[in-house]
Amino acid sequence: MKKEREMTGLQLQSSQRGAVIVAVDANRTKGSMEAIEWALKHVVKPGDIFLVLGVFTTDHHAKNSCFPFKLRMGFGISGIWKRLESIDHEEVDPAELGEELKRKIGQYQSSLQPLYRQCSKNEVRLVLKFAAGFCPARLTINESHNLNTRWIVLDSHFKKWKVYLRGRVTCNVAVVKEKDFASLMLSNDTQPAEICPSKPNYYSAASKEHLGEEHSKGFNAYELRNRSAPTPYPQNPYCYPLSWRSGFPRVFSYNELEMITNGFADDNILAVVDGITVHQGILQETPVLVNSLKITNKGFWSVLEILSRVRHRNIMNLVGYCSTGASAFLLFDLPCLGTVGINLQWDELAEKLDWRVRWSIALEIGGSLRYLHEECVDGPIVHKNVHASSVALSHGYSPMLCNFVYAEWLKGDITPTKDLISKYDKLHFGDVHDYGKFLLELITGKCVSPVHDQRKDQSMIEGALPLLENGEFGKLKDCRLTETAGDARMVRNMAHAALRCLKVDSDHKLSISECIICGIFHRP
The missing domain is CATH 3.40.50.620 (HUPs)
Known part of the structure; x- marks a missing residue:
């Protein structure tokens, strides 16, 4: 009292x-x-x-x-x-x-x-x-x-x-x-x-x-x-992201990037990962990310080539790019709610990702993978790095697949050979397997290593597989969440999909579409 x-x-x-x-x-x-x-x-x-x-x-x-x-x-x-x-x-x-x-x-x-x-x-x-x-x-x-x-x-x-x-x-x-x-x-x-x-x-x-x-x-x-409290910063949760507005994506000059990032100030650095420095900035009163890397980094041209070909509401689309000869830059809309990985690490944030939200994230990221694998006009694209830290969250917990640094475009104008088909199948199955790990992250609330750590990832999978096979989903569920009516069905269907994806190999082939239909909707 x-x-x-x-x-x-x-x-x-x-x-x-x-x-x-x-x-x-x-x-x-x-x-x-x-x-x-x-x-x-x-x-x-x-x-x-x-x-x-x-x-x-x-x-x-x-x-x-x-x-x-x-x-x-x-x-x-x-x-x-x-x-x-x-x-x-x-x-x-x-x-x-x-x-x-x-x-x-x-x-x-x-x-x-x-x-x-x-x-x-x-x-x-x-x-x-x-x-x-x-x-x-x-x-x-x-x-x-x-x-x-x-x-x-x-x-x-x-x-x-x-x-x-x-x-x-x-x-x-x-x-x-x-x-x-x-x-x-x-x-x-x-x-x-x-x-x-x-x-x-x-x-x-x-x-x-x-x-x-x-x-x-x-x-x-x-x-x-003597600065008084201001009026609220103008914010429309349903505003169009820059990447979807007229005139974008486009080429930026280096001087424009300096203004966007406040002269690439150290205060605006969000992360430095694999030689890529991520700055935050403001463009047209909208927060953006500016990824800077050396022009010698082959990942720049690969990511630019891939992202210039994709357009999907559940993919972090390109706002623009800049190449100065020595350095290269990629611009994206800033995900206002961080990544799924960040949200799962903090209890207070994880509790807001209830089962209905996680179910929706699973469906929409599955849809973005299906788009990359099956619907891109110029040939399939494999992501090769699907996990909670590669899924950004925008307004209303709308998920966007990001981090395309390892992605590969399987060009459709190349004559297919037996070896090439085998390689393509292996890459597709890799994405499906990673999607299964992502579903496991959503179910357990625990994140795999942001960088591929085969030992840790395999340990997590080996611990979960017996429980998935025996239907003991309750022992896997994120205990921070309170269950409401209908949640058990969502968890069961995500777990069923995860099991199918984690068992995929050359003998157990599964496309991402089959995973969504057979797993998420639990249809035989």
């Missing part, structure tokens, strides 16, 4: 007070303190609510994570630790884990002690909250909706969530890159008088042209503190 009264009191105050939220990686100290100090110096006003949201990362693969296992932790007002919801690590003692969390929180509170006095002097209410096992962006969005939030400030470790926040919150966003320096995504209510024309120009012309993004050195603290 006491915690509920505290929450109600905070929400009542928030209707009158402005709020600044700082989301930090609670496992790290340096970047976190820089973000907190930057916010206090530049955007927190007297009388504000100043919420510091510390998120303990629980990524199994993160070297600096203090929790090498999966957990979910509730969080309370003023840093009160509530409970552990689930742990799936046999060697972890919940009591020891609780003590470790309390110790970490104690350390954080001690490091913030000098700030309490500063906040108290300026009538700023400092509130601490901690969480583990949750998506940092979703937590921040939820908190911003409960408060009269003017600013969200992310530390450098959470910079990848910047574009995800854009369009989901109605406030200014800052990513603190280093002490006294931040990259800003300012609201769309900018008044000309708020920007001082006599101020030195600290940012390039390219960054000026990048919609809604500025550098903090272009503003003084007074201007930043």
Whole structure:
């Protein structure tokens, strides 16, 4: 009851007070303190609510994570630790884990002690909250909706969530890159008088042209503190993606790409995989991905040749490309909900992928594979890399097959020989087999390795096959989901399709169409 009264009191105050939220990686100290100090110096006003949201990362693969296992932790007002919801690590003692969390929180509170006095002097209410096992962006969005939030400030470790926040919150966003320096995504209510024309120009012309993004050195603290909460960023969940609009796909100049990516700023890098750097950017007020790679990379011409021939609503279609002689670039629409793999890794996101959504994803990705294998006019295309991390999610959890770096076009103008037919069959069966693994990922909620790891993949399959063959689907189902009427049938049919696909070989041939008809719809 006491915690509920505290929450109600905070929400009542928030209707009158402005709020600044700082989301930090609670496992790290340096970047976190820089973000907190930057916010206090530049955007927190007297009388504000100043919420510091510390998120303990629980990524199994993160070297600096203090929790090498999966957990979910509730969080309370003023840093009160509530409970552990689930742990799936046999060697972890919940009591020891609780003590470790309390110790970490104690350390954080001690490091913030000098700030309490500063906040108290300026009538700023400092509130601490901690969480583990949750998506940092979703937590921040939820908190911003409960408060009269003017600013969200992310530390450098959470910079990848910047574009995800854009369009989901109605406030200014800052990513603190280093002490006294931040990259800003300012609201769309900018008044000309708020920007001082006599101020030195600290940012390039390219960054000026990048919609809604500025550098903090272009503003003084007074201007930043007095930026009001904006009107919502215009967002139509049913808007046409750029790749389907008139005039696309098209050739881009390098100068255009510089404006789209804010000069290829490090803050806009989402990932670096297999020598391909993925930047995020804005084109015609629409988020896009820009994949950059060396022109010597044969994958560029292969992917360009393939994607220039495909058009399907469940494939991440091409927005455009650029070739400069030394480098090459491919542009795509940005999937606003990430990939299926990312969603399955976070419990909070995985729970939103209920059985009906997963069933729909299975059907639509099956349809995209059927299009590639059987409906492309210039000859079949095999993907060769179907798994949860190669399926992007757009508005309404609409899935799109992506990551065509390993794809191969089986050109229809080549005279077929016995060896060639055998090769084509093997490639088709490979996609069908991978589709079976993808169905298994949807059923279990566990992802295979993003890079083909035969040992790990085979171990997962060998563990699942006996259960699939014996119809023991309940032992495979993602336990994070609550079952409703009709869900059992969807799981059973996906499992039946997965079994058929995983057993495909030269003696058990199966096309993707047969898989969809015989498996998904469970027809003999």
